[in-house]
Amino acid sequence: xxxxxxxxxxxxxxxxxxxxxxxxxxxxxxxxxxxxxxxxxxxxxxxxxxxxxxxxxxxxxxxxxxxxxxxxxxxxxxxxxxxxxxxxxxxxxxxxxxxxxxxxxxxxxxxxxxxxxxxxxxxxxxx
Numbered sequence: 599x600x601x602x603x604x605x606x607x608x609x610x611x612x613x614x615x616x617x618x619x620x621x622x623x624x625x626x627x628x629x630x631x632x633x634x635x636x637x638x639x640x641x642x643x644x645x646x647x648x649x650x651x652x653x654x655x656x657x658x659x660x661x662x663x664x665x666x667x668x669x670x671x672x673x674x675x676x677x678x679x680x681x682x683x684x685x686x687x688x689x690x691x692x693x694x695x696x697x698x699x700x701x702x703x704x705x706x707x708x709x710x711x712x713x714x715x716x717x718x719x720x721x722x723x724x725x
Contacts, residue, residue: 604630607677608649608659611635615715616658623674626681633677657709670709671701 609620612635620633636644636654644650647661653669660673668676671692678689691697708715 604632605660605662605676605680606631606647607633607673608636608639608644608647608654608661609633610655610658611637613712615712620658623677623681623685626683626685627677628680628682631677631680657705671698671705674705675701 607620607623610616617635620635624631624633634643636649636651639647639654641651644654647659648665648667649659649661653659657669658673658677659667659669660676661667662676675689675692675698678685678692680686681689692701
């Protein structure tokens with residue numbers, strides 16, 4: 599899949615929790631932002647975004663239209679900030695201290711235990 603020049607959220611398409619969360623987040627976006635699994639992007643698509651499979655496996659990524667890439671909690675914050683309604687202030691809060699400090703600590707825990715979250719399957723287990 600060829601990404602366009604709009605912002606993109608890159609997530610793990612093998613994880614049901616991640617797929618559901620990306621679909622939910624993208625439902626509130628303004629503009630041409632899109633959510634695409636790293637598996638659908640393939641090596642070439644990831645490389646065009648400045649990513650590789652190893653980095654994509656470790657965290658969600660938000661690559662802005664300007665090419666700036668953020669991983670983990672910052673990616674989630676930027677994805678939420680791209681939305682309408684309450685998502686925007688929630689995302690902006692997640693990008694600013696002290697909430698960003700909490701997000702930076704919580705993201706690895708969510709990623710590690712995502713297979714235990716609602717809607718998750720055993721494929722969500724990070725190995």
